[in-house]
Amino acid sequence: MYAPRPxxxxxxxxxxxERDKTFISHQxxxxxxxxxTEEVTSYRxxxxxxxxGYVIVQDMGGIFKAIARKKEKFESFEPDGFARLYVPMxxxxxxxxxRPRKPDQEKYGQGVGFKITEQCRNRLRNYxxxxxxPAKQLELQRFIIKPNQIxxxxxxxxxxxxxxxxxxxxxxxxxxxxxxxxxxxxxxxGYGRQDFNELPNNDIERVRFLIPDKYIVDIADKLKxxxxxxxxxxxxxxxxxxxxxxxxxxxxISFDSSGKPWLLRIRPTGIYAMxxxxxxxxxxxEFKQYVEEIGDDELLKILERFGGMPxxxxxxxxxxxxxxxxxxxxxxxxxxxxxxxxxxxxxxCGWSFxxxxxxxxNTCYTFDNDGIIVGNAYAAKLELAAAANHGWLxxxxxxxxxxxxxxxxxxxxxxFGLMDVPxxxxxxxxxxxxxxxxxxxxxxxxxxxTMDRKEILYWDNLELEPIAAHKGSVKKVSSGFLYxxxxxxxxxxxxxxxxxxxxxxxxxxxxxxxxxSSSYIIRCDTIMYGYYAGNTLxxxxxxxxxxxxxxxxxxNFEEMMTVGQWQEVRQSGQSSLWGNFYTTDLDFRDSFxxxxxxxxxxxxxxxxxxxxxxxxxxxxxxxxxxxxxRYYTHQTSITKTEGRNLSITACIPYMMRxxxxxxxxxxxxGTEKTEGIALRAMRDPTSYRYxxxxxxxxxxxxxxxxxxxxxxxxxxxxxVEIENYEPSExxxxxDQGSWLPxxxxxxxxxxxxxxxxxxxxxxxxxxxxxxxxxxTDGEKYGSLYFSVSENPYKINSKxxxxxxxxxSPSQYGDLFYRDGCRVGFGDSEYVNISESGNNNLRKSWxxxxxxxxxxxxxxxxxxxx
Numbered sequence: 001m002y003a004p005r006p007x008x009x010x011x012x013x014x015x016x017x018e019r020d021k022t023f024i025s026h027q028x029x030x031x032x033x034x035x036x037t038e039e040v041t042s043y044r045x046x047x048x049x050x051x052x053g054y055v056i057v058q059d060m061g062g063i064f065k066a067i068a069r070k071k072e073k074f075e076s077f078e079p080d081g082f083a084r085l086y087v088p089m090x091x092x093x094x095x096x097x098x099r100p101r102k103p104d105q106e107k108y109g110q111g112v113g114f115k116i117t118e119q120c121r122n123r124l125r126n127y128x129x130x131x132x133x134p135a136k137q138l139e140l141q142r143f144i145i146k147p148n149q150i151x152x153x154x155x156x157x158x159x160x161x162x163x164x165x166x167x168x169x170x171x172x173x174x175x176x177x178x179x180x181x182x183x184x185x186x187x188x189x190g191y192g193r194q195d196f197n198e199l200p201n202n203d204i205e206r207v208r209f210l211i212p213d214k215y216i217v218d219i220a221d222k223l224k225x226x227x228x229x230x231x232x233x234x235x236x237x238x239x240x241x242x243x244x245x246x247x248x249x250x251x252x253i254s255f256d257s258s259g260k261p262w263l264l265r266i267r268p269t270g271i272y273a274m275x276x277x278x279x280x281x282x283x284x285x286e287f288k289q290y291v292e293e294i295g296d297d298e299l300l301k302i303l304e305r306f307g308g309m310p311x312x313x314x315x316x317x318x319x320x321x322x323x324x325x326x327x328x329x330x331x332x333x334x335x336x337x338x339x340x341x342x343x344x345x346x347x348x349c350g351w352s353f354x355x356x357x358x359x360x361x362n363t364c365y366t367f368d369n370d371g372i373i374v375g376n377a378y379a380a381k382l383e384l385a386a387a388a389n390h391g392w393l394x395x396x397x398x399x400x401x402x403x404x405x406x407x408x409x410x411x412x413x414x415x416f417g418l419m420d421v422p423x424x425x426x427x428x429x430x431x432x433x434x435x436x437x438x439x440x441x442x443x444x445x446x447x448x449x450t451m452d453r454k455e456i457l458y459w460d461n462l463e464l465e466p467i468a469a470h471k472g473s474v475k476k477v478s479s480g481f482l483y484x485x486x487x488x489x490x491x492x493x494x495x496x497x498x499x500x501x502x503x504x505x506x507x508x509x510x511x512x513x514x515x516x517s518s519s520y521i522i523r524c525d526t527i528m529y530g531y532y533a534g535n536t537l538x539x540x541x542x543x544x545x546x547x548x549x550x551x552x553x554x555x556n557f558e559e560m561m562t563v564g565q566w567q568e569v570r571q572s573g574q575s576s577l578w579g580n581f582y583t584t585d586l587d588f589r590d591s592f593x594x595x596x597x598x599x600x601x602x603x604x605x606x607x608x609x610x611x612x613x614x615x616x617x618x619x620x621x622x623x624x625x626x627x628x629x630r631y632y633t634h635q636t637s638i639t640k641t642e643g644r645n646l647s648i649t650a651c652i653p654y655m656m657r658x659x660x661x662x663x664x665x666x667x668x669x670g671t672e673k674t675e676g677i678a679l680r681a682m683r684d685p686t687s688y689r690y691x692x693x694x695x696x697x698x699x700x701x702x703x704x705x706x707x708x709x710x711x712x713x714x715x716x717x718x719x720v721e722i723e724n725y726e727p728s729e730x731x732x733x734x735d736q737g738s739w740l741p742x743x744x745x746x747x748x749x750x751x752x753x754x755x756x757x758x759x760x761x762x763x764x765x766x767x768x769x770x771x772x773x774x775x776t777d778g779e780k781y782g783s784l785y786f787s788v789s790e791n792p793y794k795i796n797s798k799x800x801x802x803x804x805x806x807x808s809p810s811q812y813g814d815l816f817y818r819d820g821c822r823v824g825f826g827d828s829e830y831v832n833i834s835e836s837g838n839n840n841l842r843k844s845w846x847x848x849x850x851x852x853x854x855x856x857x858x859x860x861x862x863x864x865x
Contacts, residue, residue: 005032008065010220012085016068019050024066027057031064046213056213067217081232081427083223083280083392085216087209087287088235090309091190092120092298092826092861094850096137098169100144108200112143112167115850117865119298126210127294134204142192142205147172148240151249151314154499168241169858171499173655174824176245178532179353180253180261180305182658182824184276185243187302188312190861193239215286222284227434229329229391229467230424231277231313242314245657247362248340250350251314254357256468258386261306264333265315266351266360266380268340271333273384273470274315274324275391276306283308298862301826307390320424327428328435328464329391334472339378342366345507345528346496351380352658354535358382360474361530361537365482371512375542377478377527387468395434397441404442411445415455429459480526482542484509484580489807492580494528494542494650495816503815504651506807509542521546529650531658533789538584540650540660543577551575551593560730562632562682563603570597578646581662585792586785588648588664597640606631606679608734610763614690614751621701626720626747627687630734631765635677643669643778649804653833654819655856658788661818661833663800665782676771679764682734689722690747697758709744715752720745786833786843788822793845795835821856823848826863832856 007028016024027047044058053070093116103109115137116124125131147155147168155171174185193199196206211219236242243251250266253276261276281287282303291299302309316324324330342364353360360380368374399405412433419426433441448455484491488508495504507528524544531538555568571593579589609628616624645668651661692698694715709719721744727735740747752758782799785792808816822831823846830846832853837843841853849865851857 005064008063008224010065010067010085010224012067012069012216012220014053014070016049016070017051020053020055020068020070023047023050024055024057024068027055028064028066031057031059056217058217063221065217065220067213067220069216080422081227081430083226083228083233085211085220085223085281086234087211087279087281087309088191088194088311089207089209090120090123090187090299090302090861091138091143091192092117092863093138093190093859094848094863095143095169095858095860097139098167098858099164100139100167102163102165108141111139111141112169113137113139114143114860117298117850117861117863119296119864120861122294123209123296123298124204124207126207127296138204140192140205141199143167143169143239145169145193145239148242150317151242151244169860171655172241173821173856173858175656175658175820175822176348177243178252178351178657179355179357180255181243181245181251181353183305184253184310184312185241186824186859186863187861188235188310189241189858191235191239191312194235194237211281211287211290215290218286219281219284222286223280225394226280226389227393227395227431228280229275229393229431230316230324230327230428231275231311233278233280233311233313235279235312242312245348245350247344247347247350247364252351252353252357252360254353254382254384256384256386258390259307260386260390261310262357262384263315264353264357264382266336268336270335270337271380271382271472271474272315272325272330273333274330275387277311277313278306278308279311280308280392297864298826301862301864305825316424320428323425323428323460324431326461326463327432328466329428329431331466331468331470333382333384333470334380334474336474338476339364339376339474342376346498346505346652348497348499349529349652349657352531353380354532354537356535357384359532359537361532361539363527363529367512368481371514372522373482373509373511375478375480375482375526375528376476377530377539378474379477380472380474382470382472384470384472385468391467393431393434397438399438399442408441408445411441411448411451414451415459418451418453418456425460429456432459432462432464435464478527481522481524482507482509482526482528483511483522483524484544485520489811491807492542492544492648493805493807494540494581495804495808496529496652497654497656501809501815502654503817504654504808506809506816523547529652529660531660533658533787536584536790538660538787540581540583540662543580543582543589545577548574548576551591557601561601561603561634562680562733563605565603566601568599570599571595572597579648579664581648581650583650583660583662583787585787586662588646588662588783590646592644592646594644595640595642596644597638599639600637602635604633604635606633606765606767608684609761611761612739612750613762614747616698617701620697620699622693622698623689623691623701624751625687625724626690626740626750626761628684628739629681629762629764630684631679631681632733633677633679633767636675638674640672641668642671643667647805649800651804651816651818654817656788656820656822659820659822660787661784661795661804662787662792663782663784663804665780665799665805667778667780667799669778671776671779672773673776674771674773676769677767678769678771679767681764682731684734684736684739685725685727685731686735686738687724687726688720688740688743688745688747689724690718690720690751692716692718692748692752694752696756697752714755715758716748716755717746718748718751720747784835786820786831786835788820788831793831795833795843819856821858823859823863826859828863828865830863 056067097113100110199205252264262273498505551571572595573593575593612628692712784795820833830848832842832844835843
């Protein structure tokens, strides 16, 4: 029998019993004998453990170790600060029933209902094609999780006497958060509870992620000896969300210069960061290799984004927070006191961040010395540096001799023996000790050969340098007045979500404790809200400018209009700017007076007289003039619109931090429209003088010109001997030069073609002239948009519901409500809002195979379909 060899032991899951430990020790001795007596180079075998589970024993490449796998008993789990092999099962899909009915007598009643993805169905059967795939529709006790009373007590119903259980999936939506925090919330919402002994004893309720043995050994090697920074790497046992979304306390995610994620906490005390809690085993190359091998695109997307699966653990609080801050793990990035000296528009809207968390934005307001509201906008800029191994700590002291090793070992054994069962303070102390170099820990051990509790206080109070050198700032970037006179119920309407009211509440622009007349002038152009759509910052501004003017006439009319088209727009009354809100994307504001008259004239050429006209100088005169007209029509349309108005409304929908609804409603009190057509004429500047002689009709006056032509007798002939040209500045339209043949010219055919018959000439076109007026009642029109992505979605092209423009709550206590949802993480792009779409469903954009468009869906996990 050969002497026992030292071996490494890794435990995945619950604790080993004494029988388990004895059994493993026995198998390792047997393996030593087998290797050395049979001279084999490598060996690997799997055995069932006496008290459940199994152990893999192996000797390969000089590495002698055992991997034990037990079912975790989380109710007795005590964190030791080291990385573990546990990987939670991820459910992906959409919640279909977040309020299950309470059980009557039995322990388990109705479960939370949800519809899962096809990839999730494969994952739940552990990728084993021999196991039947679970149904697509599930109902599990695993997800009966009440809201977290510490971070989000507002989501707990005030009256819990109903027959239904209000779970955290009712209202605590990922979209309350911003940036990468939306993604993390959606992911960790898919873990559910981990206290399996309290769940029904079936495979789906208690399912956990199993890594094949060929990978688990190498993963265990990668994790061996690593101490985690302020987290366990295991999801909260009770499954509760740990993150806050509110104005006074916001959690978010930022990525450092190496692309690693950090958990942020933004409060009045400052912005703090710590490494984002990650499930350790999922950060290894072997885990990613396994995920790629089985083609789990959902898990692969998480790994590519975060480097591992977020565990869902939050930042320590209270004394634990300070303990880890002193350990250098929780790092203050910058101060926030200036921002938090302001007042929140709503407690429900915390900081908004871009996708990598390098930029943040939020708004608040204060009052100036006159009691006028002042809106302020602040921007956060973060530059997070990389930490060595992202805060994972593996201590490898190298002492000169065994004596130094013994001194340090004895010191640590005495110190740890005085500590309580490891809690956060004790784990932080162990982490601090692990950060000491060989010389530092040896000197401390030499200087304190006798041990008492003062040594614990020393390590507890010791402050180390942060594990990374982060930089950041929160600065005011905009400030302006927010004012409107009169009763708040008549104020411009911007509505903010309120969890306490479960509705969207109107902002009151009234000054504090002052009465200002309506003539008081305050100009406003102030950011009230800001949010990120991806990496693009968008803002909504409040605008007020009570200055007015008399609008100039917009006209291309000319003094003489013949053929062509002209328009004149004349506004009556005081012209001013209308509309109180506009955004980065949408600006419906307009400048106009209450009454507008638009006159449009269209002129068409109708040609000359069909034959020339003539006229004697006076009755019975021998001389006269031959002339003609050129005709044109004017088709005139005059539209007079009265009572013009414009209102713009803004609303941040319930359950959505990074979204905005913007609507416009325009209208008039009435319109009068006059249309008509008229024939008009212009005389040709070229005319001719004629003369003749007739003892009955033309016998008075002299003759203008005699050229030796025969003297007319009885009016025959009629001679044209003179051409006159008398142009004006407007006569070009009718001017085509000479229009009779060479003079003298016999024009008897026109003036006196038959004895005793003297014609008048002329021939205007036959045009039916008319003019009529119609009056119509006032009309309303407008549009409604939803901004939640790079480009706003158009909800409809009609005026928004009148409730958008009424105060919430109203004088009767009525509340306004709109909500929305979107896929926060995954390949699918889907969003909907509580406005009517097709077939009486909610208005939606994009696609997901999981949705029915009937509600604001709560997505969990990764949505790729």
